[in-house]
Amino acid sequence: xxxxxxxxxxxxxxxxxxxxxxxxxxxxxxxxxxxxxxxxxxxxxxxxxxxxxxxxxxxxxxxxxxxxxxxxxxxxxxxxxxxxxxxxxxxxxxxxxxxxxxxxxxxxxxxxxxxxxxxxxxxxxxxxxxxxxxxxxxxxxxxxxxxxxxxxxxxxxxxxxxxxxxxxxxxxxxxxxxxxxxxxxxxxxxxxxxxxxxxxxxxxxxxxxxxxxxxxxxxxxxxxxxxxxxxxxxxxxxxxxxxxxxxxxxxxxxxxxxxxxxxxxxxxxxxxxxxxxxxxxxxxxxxxxxxxxxxxxxxxxxxxxxxxxxxxxxxxxxxxxxxxxxxxxxxxxxxxxxxxxxxxxxxxxxxxxxxxxxxxxxxxxxxxxxxxxxxxxxxxxxxxxxxxxxxxxxxxxxxxxxxxxxxxxxxxxxxxxxxxxxxxxxxxxxxxxxxxxxxxxxxxxx
Amino acid sequence: xxxxxxxxxxxxxxxxxxxxxxxxxxxxxxxxxxxxxxxxxxxxxxxxxxxxxxxxxxxxxxxxxxxxxxxxxxxxxxxxxxxxxxxxxxxxxxxxxxxxxxxxxxxxxxxxxxxxxxxxxxxxxxxxxxxxxxxxxxxxxxxxxxxxxxxxxxxxxxxxxxxxxxxxxxxxxxxxx
Numbered sequence: 001x002x003x004x005x006x007x008x009x010x011x012x013x014x015x016x017x018x019x020x021x022x023x024x025x026x027x028x029x030x031x032x033x034x035x036x037x038x039x040x041x042x043x044x045x046x047x048x049x050x051x052x053x054x055x056x057x058x059x060x061x062x063x064x065x066x067x068x069x070x071x072x073x074x075x076x077x078x079x080x081x082x083x084x085x086x087x088x089x090x091x092x093x094x095x096x097x098x099x100x101x102x103x104x105x106x107x108x109x110x111x112x113x114x115x116x117x118x119x120x121x122x123x124x125x126x127x128x129x130x131x132x133x134x135x136x137x138x139x140x141x142x143x144x145x146x147x148x149x150x151x152x153x154x155x156x157x158x159x160x161x162x163x164x165x166x167x168x169x170x171x172x173x174x175x176x177x178x179x180x181x182x183x184x185x186x187x188x189x190x191x192x193x194x195x196x197x198x199x200x201x202x203x204x205x206x207x208x209x210x211x212x213x214x215x216x217x218x219x220x221x222x223x224x225x226x227x228x229x230x231x232x233x234x235x236x237x238x239x240x241x242x243x244x245x246x247x248x249x250x251x252x253x254x255x256x257x258x259x260x261x262x263x264x265x266x267x268x269x270x271x272x273x274x275x276x277x278x279x280x281x282x283x284x285x286x287x288x289x290x291x292x293x294x295x296x297x298x299x300x301x302x303x304x305x306x307x308x309x310x311x312x313x314x315x316x317x318x319x320x321x322x323x324x325x326x327x328x329x330x331x332x333x334x335x336x337x338x339x340x341x342x343x344x345x346x347x348x349x350x351x352x353x354x355x356x357x358x359x360x361x362x363x364x365x366x367x368x369x370x371x372x373x374x375x376x377x378x379x380x381x382x383x384x385x386x387x388x389x390x391x392x393x394x395x396x397x398x399x400x401x402x403x404x405x406x407x408x409x410x411x412x413x414x415x416x417x418x419x420x421x422x423x424x425x426x427x428x429x430x431x432x433x434x435x436x437x438x439x440x441x442x443x444x445x446x
Numbered sequence: 447x448x449x450x451x452x453x454x455x456x457x458x459x460x461x462x463x464x465x466x467x468x469x470x471x472x473x474x475x476x477x478x479x480x481x482x483x484x485x486x487x488x489x490x491x492x493x494x495x496x497x498x499x500x501x502x503x504x505x506x507x508x509x510x511x512x513x514x515x516x517x518x519x520x521x522x523x524x525x526x527x528x529x530x531x532x533x534x535x536x537x538x539x540x541x542x543x544x545x546x547x548x549x550x551x552x553x554x555x556x557x558x559x560x561x562x563x564x565x566x567x568x569x570x571x572x573x574x575x576x577x578x579x580x581x582x583x584x585x586x587x588x589x590x591x592x593x594x595x596x597x598x599x600x601x602x603x604x605x606x607x608x609x610x611x612x613x614x615x616x617x618x619x620x621x622x623x
Contacts, residue, residue, distance in 0.1 A: 013586035139521055147521035149528055151540040159547040170558040185581035201568035205583055209565035210484045215497040216561030223554045234543055439483040
């Protein structure tokens with residue numbers, strides 16, 4: 001355990017409030033405007049691609065039998081996995097109490113969770129082909145006299161993802177109420193005071209309010225904790241309940257959960273390194289935080305590596321022709337072999353840097369590594385989905401999947417839309433929990 | 447509460463001293479503290495017990511889970527049975543994921559709503575907001591208020607006690623005592 005402080009210096013309540021609340025009213029910088037414009041343009045691209053998909057149909061995507069699942073499901077699994085590190089940091093580490101380094105970054109990562117889940121939700125919706133019938137997934141007394149078939153994994157997914165989004169949103173808002181009240185009392189303009197005042201619901205920090213707030217916050221954290229495990233487990237059941245070689249594996253739920261947290265921590269780093277610099281938050285996001293996150297990358301990276309090894313071993317040990325071909329021939333040496341080896345490099349080799357304390361504290365290394373891990377984890381889903389499907393049981397139906405420009409446009413568009421929402425969040429919401437940091441600073445200094 | 451006297455402190459420690467001084471004078475009814483973050487020790491001094499909100503959350507979670515299981519059973523066994531590969535209509539393992547998700551969703555919703563409602567919110571205006579400088583109660587000041595339902599309050603005695611405890615200001619809002 002490192003002894004570095006989680007807060008540098010001895011800032012008092014006034015200084016911390018001014019520093020952390022002012023992120024919502026400091027003037028925009030030119031770089032920020034440029035990034036915002038790019039994200040806005042990509043968001044427009046996303047809407048254009050959605051329009052094309054809905055008007056012309058799923059044929060605009062690269063998927064075709066046997067590759068029934070292509071970019072749509074890869075992107076879904078990738079985005080939803082990213083969200084999990086947010087919940088892991090804010091909920092599981094809160095329940096674990098001792099992890100005081102979570103305080104500075106929990107709201108940031110919760111925001112990341114919310115926006116990542118929004119991107120994730122788009123893909124299965126569009127993949128339905130007729131997204132305007134998406135409400136058929138939910139049980140409602142319809143004039144058709146039919147009901148959803150709940151023994152299939154699809155309604156499980158709908159329940160898991162929508163619950164995950166709503167619980168994350170409620171957890172986020174409950175934590176924000178005291179900080180909205182601070183903004184109501186401190187914002188420079190009357191209009192902002194009114195808007196934040198409404199969002200704060202009239203919070204005044206009375207004994208009764210704190211008394212119920214802290215218990216509800218703890219309970220919501222406790223409730224979000226099993227969601228991290230259940231949502232991605234259910235996503236993995238979509239795969240493992242089929243008979244396809246490369247999917248039909250009992251290791252899938254823990255493998256998916258570890259991969260999700262791994263990729264999520266990588267994206268937290270990708271986002272927080274520039275945000276910390278732009279908003280000058282070196283005193284509340286310290287090297288201690290980066291050290292802890294890099295250690296998480298190392299741990300979850302090893303769980304992922306172990307899972308790859310187990311998959312290979314079980315494929316071989318099964319003695320099944322299809323499994324052996326999939327794991328020992330098709331993935332490492334088949335048509336998509338280059339993707340496999342890039343994935344291994346990004347996910348298993350790059351993370352070994354973080355055995356070194358110096359590397360864990362080098363922000364340039366961390367930033368580049370986090371980008372590589374994001375790529376590696378996207379490729380992992382590509383391996384699982386496209387590579388497995390492209391070589392199924394019948395050689396006559398083998399098929400090489402190539403994404404279309406609509407596929408690539410949708411992926412780029414969700415990246416932009418995510419960036420747009422995240423930048424709005426950084427500008428309008430105190431993304432470092434002010435009340436919690438002030439309390440932590442008191443405890444640290446006492 | 448309708449506050450009669452309010453006192454401003456600049457640290458959690460001073461706030462606790464002030465509260466202890468009031469409680470020592472017998473001022474225990476209709477008393478409240480307003481703090482920018484949770485101050486440990488306030489609840490013990492004022493004799494506030496742990497929130498019972500957890501029981502609401504438990505009940506909502508159980509109701510959500512039970513309701514989800516019953517609904518799944520009713521739609522897939524009773525009202526619209528579909529034969530999927532000859533498998534049983536009532537297959538408990540397949541009903542578990544949605545049951546679990548709905549238990550969590552109902553419990554979480556109950557937690558948020560009860561935290562807001564039990565804290566007396568939403569209530570955009572409250573008499574304490576009228577006190578000059580109270581807007582720092584969410585930033586860096588710690589306030590104590592005693593309301594008009596407190597009959598023990600003694601203006602001279604308790605103002606002196608608050609000032610001795612380190613109050614920056616003691617504000618009287620008219621009314622009793």
